[in-house]
Amino acid sequence: MRNRYSTIKLMLLVMVFGIFTSCKEKKEVKPQETPVVQYDEPESKLPIDRLRLPEGFKIEVYADSIDGARSMAMGANGTLFVGTRNENTVYAIQDRDHDFRADNVIILDTAFSMPNGIAYKDGSLYVAEVNRLLRYDSIETKLNNPPKPVVVYDDYPTEFHHGWKYIAFGPDDKLYVPVGAPCNICDSTVTDKRFATITRMDPDGSNREIYANGVRNSVGFTWHPKTGEMYFTDNGRDMLGDDIPPCELNRVTKAGQHFGYPFCHGGVVKDPEFGDQRPCSEFVAPVQALGAHVAPLAVKFDTGDMFPEKYKQYAFIAEHGSWNRSKKVGYKVALVQLENGEAIAYETFLEGWLDEESQERFGRPVDLLFLEDGSLLISDDFGDAIYRVTYEGAQLASRS
Numbered sequence: 001m002r003n004r005y006s007t008i009k010l011m012l013l014v015m016v017f018g019i020f021t022s023c024k025e026k027k028e029v030k031p032q033e034t035p036v037v038q039y040d041e042p043e044s045k046l047p048i049d050r051l052r053l054p055e056g057f058k059i060e061v062y063a064d065s066i067d068g069a070r071s072m073a074m075g076a077n078g079t080l081f082v083g084t085r086n087e088n089t090v091y092a093i094q095d096r097d098h099d100f101r102a103d104n105v106i107i108l109d110t111a112f113s114m115p116n117g118i119a120y121k122d123g124s125l126y127v128a129e130v131n132r133l134l135r136y137d138s139i140e141t142k143l144n145n146p147p148k149p150v151v152v153y154d155d156y157p158t159e160f161h162h163g164w165k166y167i168a169f170g171p172d173d174k175l176y177v178p179v180g181a182p183c184n185i186c187d188s189t190v191t192d193k194r195f196a197t198i199t200r201m202d203p204d205g206s207n208r209e210i211y212a213n214g215v216r217n218s219v220g221f222t223w224h225p226k227t228g229e230m231y232f233t234d235n236g237r238d239m240l241g242d243d244i245p246p247c248e249l250n251r252v253t254k255a256g257q258h259f260g261y262p263f264c265h266g267g268v269v270k271d272p273e274f275g276d277q278r279p280c281s282e283f284v285a286p287v288q289a290l291g292a293h294v295a296p297l298a299v300k301f302d303t304g305d306m307f308p309e310k311y312k313q314y315a316f317i318a319e320h321g322s323w324n325r326s327k328k329v330g331y332k333v334a335l336v337q338l339e340n341g342e343a344i345a346y347e348t349f350l351e352g353w354l355d356e357e358s359q360e361r362f363g364r365p366v367d368l369l370f371l372e373d374g375s376l377l378i379s380d381d382f383g384d385a386i387y388r389v390t391y392e393g394a395q396l397a398s399r400s
Contacts, residue, residue, distance in 0.1 A: 058390050059390075072386070113129045114160070118167070119169055130156070130164065166218065166298075213259065215261060219233070246269070247289075248288070249286055264278070294329050297366050298366065299368075304375070308393070321364050335348070
């Protein structure tokens, strides 16, 4: 009997040991969670505490030490492409850990001639130089070894004065390319009808045509999200004093319209050299006359869900700032409130890059880009940075 009980006891001990061992083994082979990789993001030395926004908004540095950062375009996989003017460089900037701070900067190339304008479409990056347009196919899969670019065209004017370009694809899938006047004030169309215009074409460079006339130097345009109409900024002429003529925000309602240059400025200012040739009444007046010499560049509309709903009524404008005025103006992001295509208010959204008293500056806003989460990126070619503006009252969307 004792042997029988001993056998049963031994069997029970073996079973318990087996269960314990099995549980222990399962616990030991439990897969470990993959740690989130955090990348090195050095602190910026830019004094962004001087920047002022409406209540509830916050600004941070998205990317620093981006020499001459100007036009921006977002790739399908989240790569931010940035063009420059005098630096002749195009960057690819990545936020690999999706924390809305850049953590990898790639120089795609430095052998350009004023590559200010960039655009992204169907996997390809378009780069506009002074007289030609290049296309880098499947660029986001080849960032560390960019392909040789395809030359889309190379027969635009070669003049450097206002020769840098802003480019963008419209809702009609056409690529829009401005051609600035090669001077402060002149009737350059007598030598080449493309001067002082905005042109458009198919993505392969075919079917090129003049879309808007009388445009001195536009370095920013976009399309209204509801009407599909183009809105563009235009820089007014110099050497008429501190306060005239105004810079402009314009609206294109049909192809072929003329916006006044060089005959009329701001819809009301007759040019002293060319104004007698054609009256201001012949031309399309601006939607909003902006400050003289504020140098408006990018214009964008808020189509996201982060900012308060009222900002859907505004055009956001990057005012790069004056260079030849006795007291500097601009150096801010302005707002033009629109109602049925007409301006009803012109006000400041973001300021502080310029110290009004000392007249010292630490930044000049250039381009604007709304991200998928609704936040706003702002490039700065003087502070060599890109900023991100958020609204703290909103629930931030996740990009992961």
